Amino acid sequence: MQQKKEIINKLRSSNLRPTKQRILIAKKLFDRKKTFHFTAETLNQAVNKKGDIKISLATIYNTVEAFKKAGHIREILTNNSKSYYDTNIKSHHHFYDSESKKLTDIDYQDVILDKIPNPPKGKKIKDLEVVISLQNK
Amino acid sequence: MQQKKEIINKLRSSNLRPTKQRILIAKKLFDRKKTFHFTAETLNQAVNKKGDIKISLATIYNTVEAFKKAGHIREILTNNSKSYYDTNIKSHHHFYDSESKKLTDIDYQDVILDKIPNPPKGKKIKDLEVVISLQNK
């Protein structure tokens, strides 16, 4: 469980002023046992469900972008029109269920890459993602 | 080089009436040596550049969707807001250059997966994609 102080430090350490809104969003995102997959829409619902304070959708977008830039969350590849994010920032892989449009983490040790290509000249590898699309049997 | 007849057969075989527009789009897509990566926007430009006939953007979208359903093209995972497609329909992988927003095919034999996870109960694997994001050195 992340204490408020920890959250404030996390924000401060990435040059994000710890505002009421950011603290509340950070709590929703990081104060949980399992990692969390979300879109701007689902985060907005989660954050504005309870009485608390009302956070505008623009702030949801701003904050998600700021957290992404700071490396606190990462964006996941899908071919859905919405952007999906994950609070698990370690390099890892996903199942994408095209029926339910839900993502699930794949345990890191369950994908083993034996060979990966060299990047083109002048480029380096920033990230490698494996996405396994699922369909009903 | 795909002859007009071949293209018409391709369309017919997937129950797509071979209209002027579809034939022209199919030529642009399939009558080339290398596989082709495109978005609705770039395809629209490519198709409407030359004098030929004018194809509306709605038809571009309709046709891309129809070709995708028929399995003549496949959609590629990116986290760009636009949809990217590939005329290479064999399962294969990509580099995604986040600076130029360009995709490049990775030779099939250059990625070797040694282990992949079992799909969840009731689901089967539809596709597996590896995307390697690049950044400048």
Add this chain to the structure above:
DNA sequence: AATTCAGTTTATAATTATTCTAAACTGTAA
């Protein structure tokens, strides 16, 4: 504690990509 001000939030407008609508058009089967 009051002041200051850059950083932040907000409602709303704007933009971008895509899908929908419904009228006009066209390939093809009869």
Add this chain to the structure above:
DNA sequence: TTACAGTTTAGAATAATTATAAACTGAATT
């Protein structure tokens, strides 16, 4: 040649996201 389902089209509608600019606020300075 006709008839009609399938297709195309312009333009409207929608969905997700980003931009704008006014109001607000955290925190450094007085």
